Amino acid sequence: MRTSIATVCLSGSLEEKMAACAEAGFDGIEVFEPDLVGSDLSPEEIRARATRLGLSLDLYQPLRDFEGVDEATLTDNLRRAEARFVVMNRLGIDTVLVCSNVATATVESDEVAAEQLRRLGDLAASYGVRVAYEALAWGRYVDDYRRAWRIVERADHPAVGTCLDSFHILSRGHDPADIAWIPGEKIFFVQLADAPRLTMDVLSWSRHHRLFPGEGDFDLGGFVATVAGTGYAGPLSLEVFNDTFRQTDTHRTAAHALRSLVWLQDQAARRADDRADDRADDRAGGLATISRVAPPAAVDFVEVKAEDTSAVETMLDQLGLTFRGQHRTKPVRLWSAGEVRIVLNEQHARDLEPEVAGIGLQVEDAVAAEARAGQLAVAPVPRRTQADEQRLAGFAAPNGLEVFLAERPAPGVQPAWTHEFEHGLAPEDPGCYLAVDHVNLVHTWQEHDEAVLFWTSVLGLDAPPATEVASPQGLVRSRVMRTADGGVRLPLNVAPQVSPEYPEHVALACSDIWSVAARARARGMEFLPVPDNYYDDLAARLGLDAALLDRLRSHQLLLDRGPEGEFLHFYTRRVGRVFFEVVQRAAGYDGYGAGDAPVRLASQARLDRVASVGRGRRGRS
Numbered sequence: 001m002r003t004s005i006a007t008v009c010l011s012g013s014l015e016e017k018m019a020a021c022a023e024a025g026f027d028g029i030e031v032f033e034p035d036l037v038g039s040d041l042s043p044e045e046i047r048a049r050a051t052r053l054g055l056s057l058d059l060y061q062p063l064r065d066f067e068g069v070d071e072a073t074l075t076d077n078l079r080r081a082e083a084r085f086v087v088m089n090r091l092g093i094d095t096v097l098v099c100s101n102v103a104t105a106t107v108e109s110d111e112v113a114a115e116q117l118r119r120l121g122d123l124a125a126s127y128g129v130r131v132a133y134e135a136l137a138w139g140r141y142v143d144d145y146r147r148a149w150r151i152v153e154r155a156d157h158p159a160v161g162t163c164l165d166s167f168h169i170l171s172r173g174h175d176p177a178d179i180a181w182i183p184g185e186k187i188f189f190v191q192l193a194d195a196p197r198l199t200m201d202v203l204s205w206s207r208h209h210r211l212f213p214g215e216g217d218f219d220l221g222g223f224v225a226t227v228a229g230t231g232y233a234g235p236l237s238l239e240v241f242n243d244t245f246r247q248t249d250t251h252r253t254a255a256h257a258l259r260s261l262v263w264l265q266d267q268a269a270r271r272a273d274d275r276a277d278d279r280a281d282d283r284a285g286g287l288a289t290i291s292r293v294a295p296p297a298a299v300d301f302v303e304v305k306a307e308d309t310s311a312v313e314t315m316l317d318q319l320g321l322t323f324r325g326q327h328r329t330k331p332v333r334l335w336s337a338g339e340v341r342i343v344l345n346e347q348h349a350r351d352l353e354p355e356v357a358g359i360g361l362q363v364e365d366a367v368a369a370e371a372r373a374g375q376l377a378v379a380p381v382p383r384r385t386q387a388d389e390q391r392l393a394g395f396a397a398p399n400g401l402e403v404f405l406a407e408r409p410a411p412g413v414q415p416a417w418t419h420e421f422e423h424g425l426a427p428e429d430p431g432c433y434l435a436v437d438h439v440n441l442v443h444t445w446q447e448h449d450e451a452v453l454f455w456t457s458v459l460g461l462d463a464p465p466a467t468e469v470a471s472p473q474g475l476v477r478s479r480v481m482r483t484a485d486g487g488v489r490l491p492l493n494v495a496p497q498v499s500p501e502y503p504e505h506v507a508l509a510c511s512d513i514w515s516v517a518a519r520a521r522a523r524g525m526e527f528l529p530v531p532d533n534y535y536d537d538l539a540a541r542l543g544l545d546a547a548l549l550d551r552l553r554s555h556q557l558l559l560d561r562g563p564e565g566e567f568l569h570f571y572t573r574r575v576g577r578v579f580f581e582v583v584q585r586a587a588g589y590d591g592y593g594a595g596d597a598p599v600r601l602a603s604q605a606r607l608d609r610v611a612s613v614g615r616g617r618r619g620r621s
């Protein structure tokens, strides 16, 4: 279907927004009135510019507080509308959005509203304009799309149809299934927005917290499948009021917005197929599909990059991983244990402190996954490889992390690329490491929502609702991207604004954390200190016996118990921007010890403070 976006979604001037939308590949835009009013381009210039850019001007919006009013107000409203129709003619826009009255309606009557919209329809038709009537979730009388449709039906005017906006429908919990009863040709426009589930007044929720499809908690795939089933042939248009997107780079946000629509159409097409409803099936033909892939099965490797990786290497040795070799041609070393593989890369890393630079994911079909990433316009990472080396397709995630796609090896077989490493040691035996449990990635507040869409759309990860974790610098927003079976888990955290250099971490799953911790201590590892208060609190919360508590304390282990199972874990100190966590999951525990995260964050902040005081002293001496 054709793609469109409301100018209100983006930052910048109208010209900048138009250029960014065209560059991203949108077919058209909705002109939001304040963007027009604030522009020094004439309507004719805007029209010409749109033509040059290959953008259609799909909708003029909004016309507010029109219907359900007394006769004197209606006269004035018709005058206001007519002035807009004149401007629309100059712009060459044929559809106007009329939102349900929130302020001046005094007559609660579908009959009256329909009659007034009919009069508006007559006026609009004389300008060649169509009216798309939308129920705002906080409309004075009309706050439900089904009522808006009844009024449109009653108005029974060829120039009056309805506009469906997913936010107003789904935020109120109204069942979108009834859309199927509206004839497609009477749906004049469709606006799409996702949103997180929040308990707040719906107007503030709508004006500040909308998200692009795939970033929130609404089922937009089902919504669009239902819309497509009506035979609606207009554009799918994004209307996302969001404070972050209105401050971020216009081109980047427009590209990210279009990705959400490409993904959404594919989701909707899939849903239409699943419904196996012949009517929907036929009509959903306009939904563009992309290459389909199964979510990744596991983390193949994690790449840590630094000018000097020796401190990380010491830590991996203390944790009981084994040096498996030096790359044949590059300053890159491999450490592993079980299915945990850490690649230490010193190439092109001048002045770089250790950081998580890349992640390899095992997929069933790397060719299909690469094609899908391309269709979603994700930037590829160029990687020079020698003729006899494994070529892994790579992409840049929104925080700059490089993501590589590796074909899943047969069970028990090491990935082909590991054979490029030489002069390593035999793995420690018996090893108790299983696999990379999770990789915690940090984003700025600007990158976070885009990252959720990236992992959802490109790799098919799920995004359960977000949580918040207390830290000494405020609440840290956290959202886990994961596969259903937990084979890949990527908690995404938003860095506090005061510390954009927030560390990221790699968590390694093992089957005997007590022995891992004991060996690490014997090899001189300094753990992230856990305060005594933590153990007192643990005793109070979980009613632990004294012996277990002592054992936890002496090993500096943390413990969480969920509805299912138990989670034992500990953290290393950080080197540069990276640290490690070792975890042991028991009996189906599916969380991340979120209750322990504030203790970790406080402990890290304490160490950072000590380190900065130390640096200060040295600086003075």
Ligand SMILES: O=C(O)c1ccc(O)c(O)c1
Pocket (backbone or CB within 6 Å): 061, 062, 097, 099, 134, 136, 165, 191, 206, 207, 239
């Ligand atoms: O918040 C608003 O006022 C507003 C205006 C126009 C729309 O299409 C909408 O969904 C909301």
Ligand SMILES: [Mg+2]
Pocket (backbone or CB within 6 Å): 134, 165, 191, 239
């Ligand atoms: Mg709307």
